[in-house]
């Protein structure tokens with residue numbers, strides 16, 4: 197608790213946004229002042245509204261004048277964000293936990309590669325997780341992990357049936373905000389239930405309600421893990437959208453980053469396709485994926501250049517989404533790689549306008 201201008205203020209984390217209310221969990225030592233509840237349902241101060249200051253799930257907020265009995269409060273200020281995911285809208289996420297099942301459904305390697313490339317654009321740490329280890333042999337498990345290692349990722353094999361890998365994963369989630377991602381049916385909700393059984397999330401059902409329009413797209417929630425850490429479930433989706441510019445794409449591949457770190461291509465603007473003396477073009481497993489995504493990136497850039505009027509912007513947006521229904525898109529507003537910042541902001545500018 198701090199005292200400023202004789203108004204008592206508390207600091208907490210926004211766990212959920214529901215209409216014009218924000219569910220805020222106050223930081224532990226200050227919660228309740230002897231009362232039980234540490235969560236308050238808060239409104240946003242009019243001043244924030246006037247400033248156009250949005251409050252997102254994951255935001256660190258200063259809460260004034262809590263009414264402990266009514267469990268209400270008001271958000272007076274939002275602290276600066278460390279990161280900002282656009283879809284799903286989550287502030288201050290530290291990492292993305294990408295789950296793919298080794299069986300039932302079996303891994304679609306191209307889809308896995310695509311998810312990794314999409315998530316790389318957030319600049320957040322990626323924890324690849326291979327689930328349903330109980331359904332495959334120890335050898336298969338090793339082969340998948342080795343394969344991902346070749347791509348530059350240390351994957352964790354887990355099973356909520358046998359508990360394998362859960363302790364190792366639990367450590368990686370402590371004190372962090374983690375966003376779950378992955379296709380449908382791989383066991384994302386089951387994993388949250390394994391860590392926090394009291395939540396009793398629905399498993400084994402296609403979470404269709406997520407995709408049914410604008411209203412539900414805003415429903416993102418952070419779950420508190422008993423051992424510490426916050427986890428956001430997302431609905432499974434099949435094809436994440438990629439919105440890279442051609443020259444940026446190679447940085448979404450650890451294999452490409454590694455090659456560029458040790459050698460330079462002859463041409464500064466090399467797209468690592470068929471240019472002479474390229475340091476990247478080589479026999480690495482996902483080079484074919486790179487070439488395929490590069491074609492998409494080139495098409496995307498062409499569309500962007502054409503989109504000068506609002507009408508074509510909308511068109512671009514709906515093409516990008518593939519359908520008019522909601523699909524989560526793991527993409528940050530603020531890039532850590534400064535070289536891409538300007539480009540990214542302009543992409544999001546298009547997105548925001550199309551949404552309005």
Ligand SMILES: Nc1nc2c(ncn2[C@@H]2O[C@H](COP(=O)(O)OP(=O)(O)OP(=O)(O)O)[C@@H](O)[C@H]2O)c(=O)[nH]1
Nearest residue numbers: 328355356357380381382383384385386399400432
């Ligand atoms: N054998 C086995 N089955 C699992 C495991 N984890 C989850 N399952 C099963 O896989 C099915 C899908 O699990 P969910 O947790 O609903 O998957 P999800 O990723 O949340 O799916 P969506 O919400 O549709 O994206 C359920 O029938 C689970 O019981 C596991 O470790 N081993």
Ligand SMILES: [Mg+2]
Nearest residue numbers: 384385398403
């Ligand atoms: Mg689920």
Ligand SMILES: [Zn+2]
Nearest residue numbers: 461466468474
């Ligand atoms: Zn090159």
